[in-house]
Amino acid sequence: MDLKNYLKDRRQRIDAALDQYLPAEDSLPERLHQAVRYSVFAGGKRLRPILMLAACEAVGGDTEKILPAACAMEMIHTYSLIHDDLPAMDDDDLRRGRPTCHKVYGEALAILAGDALLTEAFIQLSGMNGNTFQADDACRRATHIIARCAGSRGMVGGQVVDMESEGKEINLPTLEYIHTHKTGALILASxxxxxxxxxxDEASYDALTRYAEASGLAFQVADDILDIIGDQDLLGKDVGSDEARGKATYPALLGLSVARNRARDLRDLALESLAGFGEAAEPLRQIAHYIVDRSF
Amino acid sequence: MDLKNYLKDRRQRIDAALDQYLPAEDSLPERLHQAVRYSVFAGGKRLRPILMLAACEAVGGDTEKILPAACAMEMIHTYSLIHDDLPAMDDDDLRRGRPTCHKVYGEALAILAGDALLTEAFIQLSGMNGNTFQADDACRRATHIIARCAGSRGMVGGQVVDMESEGKEINLPTLEYIHTHKTGALILASxxxxxxxxxxDEASYDALTRYAEASGLAFQVADDILDIIGDQDLLGKDVGSDEARGKATYPALLGLSVARNRARDLRDLALESLAGFGEAAEPLRQIAHYIVDRSF
Structure with missing residues (x-):
């Protein structure tokens, strides 16, 4: 398989579904829905929904049926970016080269656009019934996994500890807490x-959980490395921005070469966890490579 | 029945359940969970969860089993207050006589505490299984109702139009849009x-829907009246604050006496919709009186 085409195809399917599920720009309140769409269609990689579809594919599932859940993940991811960029938080004017939501729509509307997107994710998750979905039980469990990973003991918790750690000397366990929560939790949920x-089945679910834990952390280690050596296009934010903010990173704590070894080990762990899967897990394998190899 | 004792008893049950469901103050991240609890236990009337329990009671349901859903409503209500109070929104320093969340914990943590509470609501809703809950189907449908009422076409939408209307001349349909969305939607969902x-059954569900629509709007008309004639204790915010902000209100648009008639008509409509219910709907009836009669 060709990963580049695969990612492009998946991105297009997800974007089409997002466009279908999100309220139209001319539906009331119009500016709110414009702000929501401005941020959702700002050129994200759609890594989380792509991982969800790839995991579904790896166990022989029908990816078409889970598009509402995949889009819910992207809505949650986007809400977290909008809120992170706010003046009271990271105070970022640009994201992916475009003015951030609050720069265009104002702070109040940006807060509310984030709130709306988080809520919309649960509208989608709880609306996956009838012709698009299999069982209410699976729907409930999926919602629970996603809510837990997104909440105060997941992503939001990671963001809080990250914020509290800015400009402070932190140790590796704290850095690992931040990453497994702030970024890792949504990847795991996906x-x-x-x-x-x-x-x-249970064994496949456990193996895929190990895959997600390893590649989620690998993604963050690679991101930290890219922040130093990086290519701004790959990174989606300014090179050197972590250092400028006084944020702890893997290379800062471990040195660049140890950090790279850690990224490689995590990638290999992710690949090993897929040993029992056949051809259908090939996208997951290539994504693990893609996540880490861009930082070499 | 004695409404005062009924409300007190229900408030205590809901507070005990909230205390049980919310992450402990000493669980990581501690300051986040402290901020969450600070706002949840700031002395709210618990009107929305009480209405949910009363509606359940009116149709002969077991209120104990739905406490997670009742608490979820209060979490969503509290998140909306935290975000509404932010400097970028209403910029309120006090709520119910205590400093608002962002005054105590800072703006960033207040944003995240709101995010965490909204997410926690869906953790509770999707976790109502096994011994506390009846059916995954009902759980999914309840989640869908709540998410829709809380989202961009519900409460968040109402907040946006309210914000956009500040200091402007608005007409009655716009005011009604604001109220049915900003306040009415969560009451309806409850x-x-x-x-x-x-x-x-379907007929009872429809009758209770009419009850909720009428009493939700009545609540807001009465609130607007109280803002003028009111007693700060009943209101939970500063008397005259709507006028000071240039917010449109029913008395401002219709005059005080027409606004009072409207509140009474809505109360009577709510009571009529309960005509087919027996003794079990008595709490709902008395709550409709309580909502409106405080503004006379």
Missing amino acids: VQVGALLGGA | VQVGALLGGA
Whole structure:
């Protein structure tokens, strides 16, 4: 398979579904829905929904049926970016080269656009019934996994500890807490929900959980490395921005070469966890490579 | 029945359940969970969860089983207050006589505490299984009702139009849009979910929907009246604050006496919709009186 084409195809399917599910720009309140769409269609990689579809595929599930859940993940991811960029938080004027939501629509509307997107994710998750979905039980469990990973003991918790750690000396366990929560939790939820809704048995679900934990952390280590050596296009933010903010990173704590070894080890761990899967897990394998190899 | 004792008893049950469901103050991240609890336990009337339990009771349901959903409503209500109070929004320093969340914990943590509470609501809704809950189908439908009422076409939408209307001349349909969305939507969801989870048949569900629509709007008309004539204790905010902000209100648009007639008509409409219910709907009837009669 050709990863580049695969990612492009998936991105297009997800974008089309997002366009279908999100309220139209001319539906009331119009500016709110414009702000929501401005941020959702700002050129994201759609990594989380792609991982969900790939995990579903790996266990032989029907990816078409889980598009509402995949889009829910992207809505949650986008809401977190909008809120992170706010003046009271990271105070970022640009994201992916475009003015951030609050720069265009104002702070109040940006807060509300984030709130609306988080809520919309649960509208989608709880609306996956009838012709698009299999069972209410799976729907409930998927919602629970996603809500837990997005909440105060997941992504929001990671963001809080990250914020509290800025400009402070932190140790590796704290850095690992931040990353497994702030970024890792949504990646984990994406893969677990893809597996669950794809009909995974227990052993496959556990193997995919290990895959997600390893590649989620690998993604963050690679991101930290890219922040130093990086290519701004790959990174989606300014090179050197972590250092400028006084944020702890893997290379800062471990040195560049140890950080690279850690990224490689995590990638290999992710690949090993897929050993029992056949051809259908090839996208997941290539994504693990893609996540890490861009930082070499 | 004695409404005062009824409300007190329900408030205590809901507070005990909230205390049980919310992350402990010493669980990581501690300051986030402290901020969450600070706002949740700031002395709210718990009107929305009480309405949910009362609707469940009216159709003969077991209120104990729906406490997670009732608490979810209060979490969503509290998140909306935290975000509404932010400097970028209403910029309020006090709520119910205490400093607002962002005054105590800072703006960033207040944004995240709101985010965490909104997410926690869906953790509770999707976690109502096994021994506390009846059916995954009802759980999914309840989640859908609540998410829709809380989202961009519900409460968040109402907040946006309210914000956009400040200091402008608005007409009655716009004011009604604001109220049915900003306040009415969560009241509607509370009653509908109480009915649904209590096992209502279609006719009872529809009657309770009419009750909720009428009393939700009545609540807001009465609130507007109280803002002028009011007693700060009943209101929970500064008397005259709507006028000071240039917010449109029913008395401002219609005059005080027409606004009072409107509140009475809505109360009577709510009571009529309960005509087919027996003794079990007595709390709902008395709550409709309580909502409106405080503004006379």
